[in-house]
Amino acid sequence: RIVYLNGEFLPFAEAKVPVMDRGFLFADGIYEVSAVLDGHLVDNAAHLARLDRSLGEIGIRNPHDAAEWERLQLDLVRRNGLTEGLVYMQVTRGVFERDFGFPPADTSPTVMMFTQAKTVAANPLAEKGARIITVEDLRWKRRDIKSVALLAQVLAKQQAVEAGVSEAWMVEDGAVTEGSSSTAFVITADRTLVTRPLSTALLPGITRASVLRLAAEADLRIEERLITVAEAQAAAEAFYTSASSFVMPVIEIDGNRIGDGRPGPLTRRLRELYLELARAG
Numbered sequence: 001r002i003v004y005l006n007g008e009f010l011p012f013a014e015a016k017v018p019v020m021d022r023g024f025l026f027a028d029g030i031y032e033v034s035a036v037l038d039g040h041l042v043d044n045a046a047h048l049a050r051l052d053r054s055l056g057e058i059g060i061r062n063p064h065d066a067a068e069w070e071r072l073q074l075d076l077v078r079r080n081g082l083t084e085g086l087v088y089m090q091v092t093r094g095v096f097e098r099d100f101g102f103p104p105a106d107t108s109p110t111v112m113m114f115t116q117a118k119t120v121a122a123n124p125l126a127e128k129g130a131r132i133i134t135v136e137d138l139r140w141k142r143r144d145i146k147s148v149a150l151l152a153q154v155l156a157k158q159q160a161v162e163a164g165v166s167e168a169w170m171v172e173d174g175a176v177t178e179g180s181s182s183t184a185f186v187i188t189a190d191r192t193l194v195t196r197p198l199s200t201a202l203l204p205g206i207t208r209a210s211v212l213r214l215a216a217e218a219d220l221r222i223e224e225r226l227i228t229v230a231e232a233q234a235a236a237e238a239f240y241t242s243a244s245s246f247v248m249p250v251i252e253i254d255g256n257r258i259g260d261g262r263p264g265p266l267t268r269r270l271r272e273l274y275l276e277l278a279r280a281g
């Protein structure tokens with residue numbers, strides 16, 4: 001497996017980062033994940049735009065323009081012989097003597113990318129549907145930034161693992177913010193697709209945006225508003241979205257069956273529409 005690190009393509013074991021890297025010391029960095037399907041990148045322009053925004057919000061200069069990023073991503077995909085899976089990208093504020101304030105402006109960001117082979121299209125979980133739990137949202141107030149500081153999400157996902165389910169939806173003031181690594185949606189009995197409006201309380205999901213654009217084709221109205229835990233548990237259909245899971249049907253929330261306990265028809269339709277889009281590149 002080949003990794004990209006600071007301008008070089010290296011075997012995994014040779015790709016090393018100094019202990020004074022600010023990503024390691026402070027989680028002072030951001031990341032992105034794009035899916036790869038049939039050898040091409042999915043929704044990649046939007047992922048690279050969000051990467052640029054995340055960097056801007058924390059004052060790290062973007063080391064590459066979008067065309068350069070994409071060239072590096074595709075080069076890495078090719079070197080790894082990847083046809084389906086993920087490309088992970090990370091940029092930290094670089095290496096400097098430990099001090100909370102920023103290092104000198106000429107400090108180079110640390111840039112790293114790796115690929116992961118994964119079945120994203122014919123995912124058996126999408127056929128069966130995912131069971132999920134709700135947990136308290138323990139995160140900071142700038143969740144719109146795709147920061148590598150993911151401890152709250154790690155703890156949320158571990159609660160899901162220990163409960164034997166696939167995802168945890170995080171809850172603040174009685175309403176779902178988002179999944180530990182996904183955007184939360186419900187569909188009401190009158191064909192309304194509901195998801196939380198964008199704000200600093202959640203990540204602006206790239207798959208979320210694509211699914212909202214596809215809603216009309218599935219004959220769904222859209223409402224961007226808060227979803228209470230009680231509404232989610234009693235929803236006609238529910239699903240979550242991310243670059244790695246696309247549109248993932250939810251069949252159980254906190255032990256409450258959603259619909260008839262199988263992926264809902266409108267959710268399945270949205271997954272099909274998204275797959276068509278993803279395949280088209």
Ligand code: PMP
Pocket residue numbers: 033178179180181182183203204205206207208241242243244
């Ligand atoms: N919210 C959080 C907290 C996430 O980690 C992710 C996955 N990156 C998402 C939402 C989904 O975003 P996207 O569709 O851009 O992968």
